[in-house]
Amino acid sequence: MPAPVRPARDVPADGRAFVAAVDAALDAFLRAEGENLAGIVADGRHLTDAIASLSSGGKRMRASLCYWGYSAVAEAAPVDVVQAGLALELFQTAALIHDDVIDRSDTRRSVPSVHRRFEAMHAERGWALDGGHFGVSAAVLAGDLCLSFSEQVFGSLGPAAASGTRARLVFDRMRMEVLTGQYLDVLEEVAGPDRDPAEAVARARTVSSYKSARYSVERPLVLGAALAGADTDLVHALSAAGLPLGEAFQLRDDVLGVFGDPALTGKPAGDDLREGKRTVLIGLARQHAPADDVAHLEDRLGRPDLDAADVARLRAILTESGALRRTEELITQLHGQALAAIEHLPVPERVRTALTDLADRAVSRQA
Amino acid sequence: MPAPVRPARDVPADGRAFVAAVDAALDAFLRAEGENLAGIVADGRHLTDAIASLSSGGKRMRASLCYWGYSAVAEAAPVDVVQAGLALELFQTAALIHDDVIDRSDTRRSVPSVHRRFEAMHAERGWALDGGHFGVSAAVLAGDLCLSFSEQVFGSLGPAAASGTRARLVFDRMRMEVLTGQYLDVLEEVAGPDRDPAEAVARARTVSSYKSARYSVERPLVLGAALAGADTDLVHALSAAGLPLGEAFQLRDDVLGVFGDPALTGKPAGDDLREGKRTVLIGLARQHAPADDVAHLEDRLGRPDLDAADVARLRAILTESGALRRTEELITQLHGQALAAIEHLPVPERVRTALTDLADRAVSRQA
Incomplete structure (x- = not known):
């Protein structure tokens, strides 16, 4: 089950510590959700693995801007700004997954785009029918799931984001x-x-x-x-x-x-x-x-x-x-x-x- | 701007009145969001028009089940169950838009699927490049927007859905x-x-x-x-x-x-x-x-x-x-x-x- 409202943690002291905290939160979140999906059926983890493959290389610019906007006002407030950054990075990952389908991009952040990743899985395993279409279908669904994750995390910020x-x-x-x-x-x-x-x-x-x-x-x-x-x-x-x-x-x-x-x-x-x-x-x-x-x-x-x-x-x-x-x-x-x-x-x-x-x-x- | 938390309205007296209320809420919501998008630029309305074309023909089964689950407990409670039904129907519309891309379906509810609708617009207006790909791209984005709408409405239910x-x-x-x-x-x-x-x-x-x-x-x-x-x-x-x-x-x-x-x-x-x-x-x-x-x-x-x-x-x-x-x-x-x-x-x-x-x-x- 998704996480309930989290208590605010200490606000990271600087931009570098913040980015490290967002990276760690992203990793932990996708691992936990991967367990949830694998709990439905083992293949469910393909989706979170694909999301993780793309999200791991980001510069976290949007999250960092959120941190600096936050820091413009308060050094510590009852909102977990790391979670807010996580929500933004999950949204960005979802947008990139779908954007690569739209732009027919083969690579992103020097790794295969998500639809190409699924297409390659299809080829490696010798599956039936059209691998390109399977790749696009899986990428549309992975992006949708990542959009839902973003919302789930943003909602967990509690009253400040209600x-x-x-x-x-x-x-x-x-x-x-x-x-x-x-x-x-x-x-x-x-x-x-x-x-x-x-x-x-x-x-x-x-x-x-x-x-x-x-x-x-x-x-x-x-x-x-x-x-x-x-x-x-x-x-x-x-x-x-x-x-x-x-x-x-x-x-x-x-x-x-x-x-x-x-x-x-x-x-x-x-x-x-x-x-x-x-x-x-x-x-x-x-x-x-x-x-x-x-x-x-x-x-x-x-x-x-x-x-x-x-x-x-x-x-x-x-x-x-x-x-x-x-x-x-x-x-x-x-x-x-x-x-x-x-x-x-x-x-x-x-x-x-x-x-x-x-x-x-x-x-x-x-x- | 999206709507804030809405006050609860009277709970519709029966399933038929409920479906009528959801239909009216859907229509009003998409019209208002269409105005918002047109406020950015006139062509933005293509997206809400496409969503409306597909969502208008639904049977509202999911919304109705939500209504009957709600009615199993309370005749009136401080949650707007019509808005909850609206959130479900917007999610369903988003899922259908993407599902039709995945299943390469030409029609849905006896009207063209959303990607075919955009492809037809491309053909009618004699636009450049690949109309089929334009249709898929626009449908991916329309579905994403509709997913966001669903969440926006669900969030507006307030504390009962926090x-x-x-x-x-x-x-x-x-x-x-x-x-x-x-x-x-x-x-x-x-x-x-x-x-x-x-x-x-x-x-x-x-x-x-x-x-x-x-x-x-x-x-x-x-x-x-x-x-x-x-x-x-x-x-x-x-x-x-x-x-x-x-x-x-x-x-x-x-x-x-x-x-x-x-x-x-x-x-x-x-x-x-x-x-x-x-x-x-x-x-x-x-x-x-x-x-x-x-x-x-x-x-x-x-x-x-x-x-x-x-x-x-x-x-x-x-x-x-x-x-x-x-x-x-x-x-x-x-x-x-x-x-x-x-x-x-x-x-x-x-x-x-x-x-x-x-x-x-x-x-x-x-x-």
Whole structure:
């Protein structure tokens, strides 16, 4: 049976201790749930094993933001912030499992994506029928289970996260926003080619705002603060810092999705081009590249069979059109906005330092 | 923003009034959330429209069982049982959206399944890239959103459904069980052919117990009782009635999946055969049919391209081997067990009558 409300434990003293505590909680949670599933039938453990294989490699950025939002208010309050971080990381794992199905990604965090893991199990054991479809089916179910786990853990936070509280509203809205943002993302892949190119950058920024800037940065930060009982002014101030930081984070992701080093990102080179992601980077190229290059880009974007030469040619279009340079300028500008907002936050100095450090890493990262 | 805890409204006076109230609540909820999504961006409403298209045709069996479990204890208690029914129906809709992706079903409740709906939208509007993949992607996200909605509504029930309560434990366990049962179901499709045929019926009954008997009948009934504050004895007595009824319900579903009339079921004839579902019906045929027929069955089961003649031949094997007759006998036996348990329940007469009626309909239904 799932765990009831847990008593608050000591709040970890720093970000590193917090991440270690979240990692340990994740490991313990998935092991306990694996026992529960195996109690139904031994094969049930395939699902928790698959979830664990993907979740173990995370950077815990969302959990960490929740910790720093929490630490902006209280050093110790009757909410287990490690459990809150665990709920966010379980949600993120669920989202990644389904995202990899949607993006047809073979690898994630340098290990096989969950649908590929199940497909490989099918092949190794010589099972019947269509292994690819079995992989997708199992991944859909593993993601659903992980979503339920996330909710189960979030609910165990008790009154501070109960219905009607600010924390619950933030959590519910976060889920709704990221799922809507992801839908807009796949919609833009198919509908974008026929929509007004002059508006492509604006549309890409809307998608990015919902699927990532809010979800990956602003909401976790505000969630932590809300759990610790922040007032409305602090919540707004944290939002004002989180949104530009989140957008800069996503723009860096977009650049890495095309120009990233596979050895560092854990994903194949040019993956976003094969998937046909219509990012700000692509939108800028559609606006500024010569007509021939735009036509070539439109012709190749979203083809699953792009080879290394195709990727190199598309990268050249993005570079020569100035789309890459403009994206980098936008990242620098948003990073600056975030830093200015962080500087004026009414928070303890150690929180300001940590958020500044997070902002620097979000934009300078190579993975 | 999602709704906070709602005040309890009057408990509907009978099952029909309850179903009408759940239908109205579902409609109002999806309309309000559609406005929220459209507030992000107009296209966001595609997701709630798709959810509404599927959810509007349901029989509300799970919600009704929750109502009768609740009514077994209290005529009025400080929990909004209509909201509890709404949470169950939203969960069921989410499960069906993903289930249709997994089973590659084209229709559900006589309307296109959600992935086919999005695929059709793609075709109508002449969008780019792969429409089938767009449909699956959008359906995965719509199902995830609907799962989140279910949780949001369940959480709004307040203290009676808070972490650590019996109702919350039942709800969490129900989700875990049905997802595990569905995984075992798809696993059996691919791994079953090589597993011991003598154990096929036992494995099919395990799958059926988790993916359906508990999820569709026993857990909703117990959930309602738990929300109304039932004691442990009553919970056990309701479980003892719900489990055989749930299994009988699923066995009828298995029979309809092969022998059902498409005009009544809203699904193509023999759909379960194309999907390769290894039900109790199939397990019995593997045990009792002549070797030639078993070989033919194994060869054809799970082929997406089975035609009408194939389906007729497989039906004949299931009939001539006595598998159909044995399944019907099992349904009759489980129905009898359920009726006996219902007869001895310490509940108001109107609840006993309603449960008896539900049991009769669960086994005699044609859709």
